[in-house]
Amino acid sequence: xxxxxxxxxxxxxxxxxxxxxxxxxxxxxxxxxxxxxxVLVDGEHVPTDQPVEHDHVRVVRLIKGG
Numbered sequence: 001x002x003x004x005x006x007x008x009x010x011x012x013x014x015x016x017x018x019x020x021x022x023x024x025x026x027x028x029x030x031x032x033x034x035x036x037x038x039v040l041v042d043g044e045h046v047p048t049d050q051p052v053e054h055d056h057v058r059v060v061r062l063i064k065g066g
Contacts (some may be wrong), residue, residue, distance in 0.1 A: 004032055004056045017052060024048030026057060037061055 005013045005026050013030050023039045023046050034048040040058040 001052060002055060003052060006056070007032070008057045008058060008060045021052045022049050023052055023057065024053065027059070029061070032061075034057065 001017050001021065002020055003015050003017055003021075003026060005015055007013070007030065011030075015026060015029055020028060026035050026039070027034055027037065027048070038060050039046050039048060040060060041054045041056075043058075046057075
């Protein structure tokens with residue numbers, strides 16, 4: 001399956017993933033961890049353990065601070 005991964009404010013990556021890939025599987029090839037981002041489909045958060053069902057996702061880095 002071909003998936004476009006848009007990292008908000010940064011790059012866009014074109015990935016080819018297996019049919020049983022999860023949204024979390026899209027993060028390693030772009031050097032991100034599920035602990036530092038939120039994955040969005042059509043503006044809605046999706047769990048990283050959910051199977052990929054869309055060909056375009058947006059990844060937003062979470063803000064750290066204190």
